[in-house]
Amino acid sequence: MMQSDLRRTPERRRRFISTATALCLICAAAASVWCERAGSVAAARATTTSSATAQTTMEWITLRMRSFAPRASGRLSIEPTTAGGRARLTALRLPRPRNVSPQAEMYVVWAVSEGRFVRLGELKLDERGNGGLEFERPSAFESYTVMVTAEQSASGERPAGGPVLSTKANEAQALFASPGDSATTAPAAAANGTRAPEIKPPGVERRARPRRQGGDFYDEVDDALYTNGGGRTLELVGAETALKAKGVARATAEAGNAYARLRFRNVPLPSTIGANTYVLWGAQPDGRILYMGSLPETSDINTAEIYVRTGGFNADDYYLFVTAEQQRPLPQPLGRRALTPRPVKYMVK
Numbered sequence: 349m350m351q352s353d354l355r356r357t358p359e360r361r362r363r364f365i366s367t368a369t370a371l372c373l374i375c376a377a378a379a380s381v382w383c384e385r386a387g388s389v390a391a392a393r394a395t396t397t398s399s400a401t402a403q404t405t406m407e408w409i410t411l412r413m414r415s416f417a418p419r420a421s422g423r424l425s426i427e428p429t430t431a432g433g434r435a436r437l438t439a440l441r442l443p444r445p446r447n448v449s450p451q452a453e454m455y456v457v458w459a460v461s462e463g464r465f466v467r468l469g470e471l472k473l474d475e476r477g478n479g480g481l482e483f484e485r486p487s488a489f490e491s492y493t494v495m496v497t498a499e500q501s502a503s504g505e506r507p508a509g510g511p512v513l514s515t516k517a518n519e520a521q522a523l524f525a526s527p528g529d530s531a532t533t534a535p536a537a538a539a540n541g542t543r544a545p546e547i548k549p550p551g552v553e554r555r556a557r558p559r560r561q562g563g564d565f566y567d568e569v570d571d572a573l574y575t576n577g578g579g580r581t582l583e584l585v586g587a588e589t590a591l592k593a594k595g596v597a598r599a600t601a602e603a604g605n606a607y608a609r610l611r612f613r614n615v616p617l618p619s620t621i622g623a624n625t626y627v628l629w630g631a632q633p634d635g636r637i638l639y640m641g642s643l644p645e646t647s648d649i650n651t652a653e654i655y656v657r658t659g660g661f662n663a664d665d666y667y668l669f670v671t672a673e674q675q676r677p678l679p680q681p682l683g684r685r686a687l688t689p690r691p692v693k694y695m696v697k
Contacts, residue, residue: 408611411520413494413513417443420477422513424494428525432485435520437494438578439513442477445498449509452498457481458507461492461518468494470502478577491518569655572607576600579607582668586614587685589621589672595687597668606630606640606661608668610654615686618645623672626686630658630666640668642676 413422422439437457445452455471466486473479486492495514497507573579584595593615599608610628618625626643640658643649670687 409521409523411515413437413496413515415513416510417448417512420513422496424515424520426485426520426523428523429484430525432487432490432522432524434482434484435494436480436482437471437496438478438480439471439473439496440478440577442471442473442479442496442512444477448498448512449500451500452509453500454498454502455479455496455512456499456502456504456507457483457494457496459486459489459492459494459520461486461489464488465506466492467502467505471496474575476577478574480574480578485520485522490522492520493517494520565657566655569607569609569657572602572605573598573600573609576602576664579609580664582608583690584612584668584670584687585690587669587688589623589684590614590616590686593687595670599666599668601661601664601666604659604661606638606656606658606666608640608656610656610668611652612643612649612654612687615649617647617649618672621672621686623683624674625672625676626670627673627676627678627681627683628656629669629671629681630661631669632661632663632666634663637680639677639679642673643670 408428409426411424411426413424415421419441420439420443421441422437424435424437426433426435439455442455445454455473457468457471459466459468466489468483468486469481471479471481493515495507495511497509497511499508579598579600582597582599584593584597586593593612595610595612595615597608597610599606601607615626625645626649628640628643630638630640632638638658638660640656643654644652667689669685669689671681671683672686673681673683
């Protein structure tokens with residue numbers, strides 16, 4: 349028996365080696381497949397991360413500024429542009445400059461980075477201490493601090509005093525948009541009639557300033573918001589026909605007119621959901637719903653800043669919603685909701 353077992357040993361060894369080799373080949377093949385799949389997942393994640401980053405840079409960002417004056421507050425909004433961003437600073441309830449420094453006559457806005465200062469302009473206030481300034485990103489700065497100081501003149505090269513409002517250190521970032529992606533501006537229908545939306549070219553300055561006679565349509569809306577503390581912030585979320593859509597508006601009412609400035613994202617074109625146009629509506633506390641105009645029917649709806657002025661409003665606490673319609677103008681909503689107000693408890697004030 350021993351001899352027989354010994355004679356079979358080489359055969360068993362050959363079988364063992366053959367089996368082991370086959371197992372190694374199977375394991376190697378499995379490992380190769382696993383590696384290929386793992387590589388695909390990593391690439392997909394990298395692509396997703398890159399896309400998410402690109403999408404983030406294409407969105408507006410809003411920074412809340414730190415206040416060093418009682419009751420004062422400030423906000424800095426940055427819009428992506430091909431030049432690295434256009435910023436809008438809004439300040440509310442600032443004290444008079446002389447209350448901050450006896451020699452001060454005005455407020456000046458600065459960009460600061462690594463000890464270098466760039467004077468951005470004078471921040472002019474109304475009688476309530478509200479004001480605003482729009483400016484382009486300083487070309488030499490990729491990230492920077494924005495601060496407001498009380499100064500004796502607007503010609504200094506460096507601030508003479510400490511900040512009254514300030515972002516965190518280097519919190520403002522360059523935001524680049526691809527050519528053709530810069531935000532444009534379009535008005536909706538005016539008070540007594542309907543007109544096709546017009547596109548305001550990119551880069552047109554929209555400054556907050558006191559109301560003046562003879563201003564254009566955009567000036568009138570901006571001025572109404574400015575004189576009412578910037579207006580209320582209203583958020584809109586996607587409804588049954590546009591679940592991923594979102595929007596934000598600054599809205600107010602004055603002398604019987606409603607004024608609003610809106611931006612939308614991820615709104616599908618009306619033709620893709622079986623509609624011809626989107627219509628904006630304003631609902632008042634007494635239950636009346638007023639037609640406020642049609643929105644762009646092209647991709648401009650997701651890139652344009654839309655200006656609205658509509659008459660017939662007797663209260664400022666109205667809310668907004670959007671429907672998908674077959675025609676315009678309309679006496680009342682007929683189509684399905686596309687965007688609806690975010691519940692009040694989540695609304696940004």
